[in-house]
Amino acid sequence: MVLSQRWGVFLFLAVTAAGCLLQRSSPPVLAPNGTVVAVAYVRDDVQRRGTVADVPEQVKQRVAEALAKRNLQVQVVPYEEYAADFAKVTDSQRRYAMLKALAPEAPLFLLVETRVSFFGQVTGRFSWEVYVRTTAGRAHSEMEPSTVTQDYGAALQFDQQRENDAQIEVARQISGQAAGLFDSFIASPMTVPVTDGGPGVVPGLRAPAGEGMEPGSATPTQPPPPTDGGTSWVPPAGDAIYFVMVDRFANGDSRNDGQVDPKDAQAFHGGDLQGVIDRLDGLQELGVRTVWLSPVFQMRTEKFYGYGAFHGYWVEDFGRVEPRFGDEALLTRLAEELRRRDMRLVLDVVLNHVGPETRLVREKPDWFHGLGPIDNWNDSRELVLKDVHGLPDLAVEKDAVYAHLLGHSRRWVDAVRPAGYRLDAVKHMPLKFWARYNDDLRAHAGRDFLLLGEMLDGDPVLLARTLEQGRFGTMFDFPLAFAMVDVFCRDRSPSHLGAVLFNDRLYPAPGSLVTLLDNHDLPRVMSECGGDVERVKRALAVQLTARGVPALTYGTEEGLTGKKEPENRGDMRFTPDHPLRAWITRLLAVRRGSGALQGGETLVLAAREDLFAYARVAPDEAVVIAVNSGRAPSDVALPEGLVGARVSELLTGTGLPGAARSLSVPPGQVTLLRLKPGAAGGFGALAKQAGSRWRGQGERRTVELAVSDSAVRLVGSGPELGGWKPERSLRSESGGFKLSLPVGAVFEYKLVRDSTPGKFDWEDGDNRLLFIPEGREPLRLSISPNFEGQK
CATH class of the missing domain: 3.20.20.80 (Glycosidases)
Known part of the structure; x- marks a missing residue:
């Protein structure tokens, strides 16, 4: 794009288009006939904090219909039984626990939370944004409930239409999001496929015939080629793209030049x-x-x-x-x-x-x-x-x-x-x-x-x-x-x-x-x-070893x-x-010869202010990419699945002595190491675990953030932390924040506080960092708000 701006702005996404984009594919799985799902619905008011409302009956009916296709029978918990408690609590995990207490006999549970915001008038229609968070789980399971968060655009015809109308407009998408959650975890030996050609989930798409699921919730890093005309594109192995601006590249035929001026x-x-x-x-x-x-x-x-x-x-x-x-x-x-x-x-x-x-x-x-x-x-x-x-x-x-x-x-x-x-x-x-x-x-x-x-x-x-x-x-x-x-x-x-x-x-x-x-x-x-040049070489080392093309x-x-x-x-x-030419040539050659670099799963090993280290793990190889911006070497412990691996420098192939339990990362550079399985076998199990974690489907850990100012809110990267939208920030409760977050996740966040109505003040300084390592005990941190530079 000529003269483009670096940072884009919000592009209205018309749900009228979304309805016709989705295709039918493989069918959903079925639960045993009549399996009950206890469901609670709530809409949080965007303008008035601590105020909630029920969702329209049309939305509930859509969800019931979508779940019925999976042999799931909806038992709606009356709104009046939880409205007052939900108004006091914004954390989805605590609301989900309340729902389970209200329907103790149900085997399955679903919590549907929405927020609706007016966006503006676009091409003669009134544009609304509907934020939907669905949480589902089993009654007796050690796994944390699964959560999906998604935004939908609703285009309404009349100015007098409001929040309920916007939710009804995207009811199909809401029902699909809820149904997709059950598709992602309900499968078991007792389930059987549908044989009537009903809707299902397509790898590479986020919605089965209008019934969507969270992007990336059940798709591998490199999906198989679609067989149903879907949109997934699978890059050729080892592919790399080179952009040529034709006029600036090479003059092979001066006869077609026309008027040229290399100095202009x-x-x-x-x-x-x-x-x-x-x-x-x-x-x-x-x-x-x-x-x-x-x-x-x-x-x-x-x-x-x-x-x-x-x-x-x-x-x-x-x-x-x-x-x-x-x-x-x-x-x-x-x-x-x-x-x-x-x-x-x-x-x-x-x-x-x-x-x-x-x-x-x-x-x-x-x-x-x-x-x-x-x-x-x-x-x-x-x-x-x-x-x-x-x-x-x-x-x-x-x-x-x-x-x-x-x-x-x-x-x-x-x-x-x-x-x-x-x-x-x-x-x-x-x-x-x-x-x-x-x-x-x-x-x-x-x-x-x-x-x-x-x-x-x-x-x-x-x-x-x-x-x-x-x-x-x-x-x-x-x-x-x-x-x-x-x-x-x-x-x-x-x-x-x-x-x-x-x-x-x-x-x-x-x-x-x-x-x-x-x-x-x-x-x-x-x-x-x-x-x-050295900075650029480090950046290229990360780009050319990262997932993607x-x-x-x-x-x-x-x-x-x-x-x-x-x-x-x-x-x-x-x-x-030129040193960059040789550097790129070497990195691309190594990439072409590495299964881990072409399709390995991501596993974070360490994330600190001065260090980020992660591995790309395939069954027969792992590659560690570590960036140390500090002034001293840093040790990075290896997870059990990589302990004892044979380690070598990626670019030179030079082996390092001993069977590794940890890696030393020199300061001020990007370290690239190749790990090969030792006597214990391959990395297949670890690759599977890493893939599940990276998609947010693995184990979760309780995180407790103690804060000295109970009036502040928390917002950050990822839907769990509000996706950097302060109107979706998390409210401090009882002197802090209690969260359930995926193990292996890396987040950035900041504290904000209410200013004038609809406005927020952001704390000073850089973003805060939150890495969720393995552990059974809650991860407890204390944070001090930093609004000193603001009057």
Whole structure:
């Protein structure tokens, strides 16, 4: 996206689209006939703290119907029996315990909690956000109850419609979330499959025919290829993506240059498709398998108010290749040359807008919204209807416009046979459009066709929701990108990486997310790190060993710099001995040869202010990635499943003496170690346990946080801590907070306090860190509020 802002804003997610996105698949499991589920419902008032209300009967009926499909018989506990107590207690675990006491004979329990907030008016409708938290469990079980948290958007027609109407609008999603909880844990030897083709849960989707489950709640890190036309995209083993900005890469044919000026950062510099072809052997040697090109379609070539058009995002004719770059035959040849090397081509597709003052604007003025540029970047309606930086915004809701975009998209699939599309400007288009487009294109190109969305935003909840409701194959992982820059270029605590990575449980398939450090819309990582090559090497070490598919931007291996556009889009250099080139080549080679790095489960070993260490565990190998920002070596204890393993340096293969019980992590660097099973056997059991924990399905531990000020609230990362939304912050009770949190989880949090109505004051200083290690006893911590800098 040209001139994008780094931090995105809330994008309204219309539930009207979500209802038509979900597909039928494998059936749910069945409990024995007539198994009773005791259910309690409550809506917490967002505006008036300590005030609760019942939920509409329509919601209760939907839940009853969804559970009946699983042979579960709902026993609703009367609201009057618990309303007063629930108003005093906001902790879900304590409410769940109250529910069990109210229905002691029931074998199963379900608690449904909602909060409803008005968002604004979008495209003539009134937008509400419905937060739903469902908690379910068995009467006699040592396991903690399972919890799912999700936000839904409701679009209402009339201003007088309120909270109950918003809940009714998303009743199907609420019922699906509740039913999905039971699908995830009720299966046992006594259960049998449904044989009537009823709805079920699809790996990679979050909802069975409108009955959703928590993202990532039951899907492996690398899901199997879908067999039902679902949206899951499974990356090729060892894949890495390389982005080429065609004009800035290599000039292979000077005859098509036109007017160029290499000294002008806003002018064309002569790069073309032939230049890319000429450099394919070098890219293959670097270790990448997929080449993603900036848009190559015919574009506006003149500057617009001083801004250059060289980047390709000002499309004029989606049906032709830009003559400065070559022609359709050359683009087809590039795709063939890549396939000959067992490599792949991804094209960049711009569907939101065209270039300024282009022919299509003159010939088809009714194809555009014509509402002028975005004035308020916090207004979701403006984001999707107005012009991004003055670029004419296509009215994609019109049939003729949609047919034009889909028709050309299909034609390029047939003509060039690319492996996929990178889809630009996701946040500036309605999710209803994306769902329709992605499904239609997938039906034409095949389920393995990559549909990679660019959602330039640091909010993992928004990213996960957009991925699902927009029916994308996968998305760029900007939350992790921002975290790596913060840690390695701005000296933030390395455990911030853990808090961001723990959001993996929100995604249906985190192993398919595309990771990045450099991006053509953001400052170069070399500039962010002040030109320090060693810092960049440490950041790359983490990116290229993390889960997901790594993406590199041209010139990262050459240390290109640039803090803003167009300086961050400088000309490529080809220096064979640059230290970053050798570093990336080595890391990608190691990644290709490691099953743990390609698909291992995540297991956190240590998370402190100056240290973050985690392992990626596969049955026959584990790789430890440790970041020590302190000034002294740090010892990291190994869990029982890794004790006695043979340890070696990952990049050199040099073995370390002895059978390991702990690892020593040197200061000021990223340590990469490979562990192989010793005489005791493989790591299969530990990998299974790690996967369960990382999805929030493993054992939980009680956490008690004592606080000196009973008026403060707590908010932080993850749905358990309110997802950084202060209106969902946890209220202090009896001098502190009592929480039930997943073992192995990493959270960040802060204390807040009420200011004026609807406003909150945040405490000073950095985020607080909370790591949940193994242990039977409650984890007890004391915290002192820090509001000293505030009057």
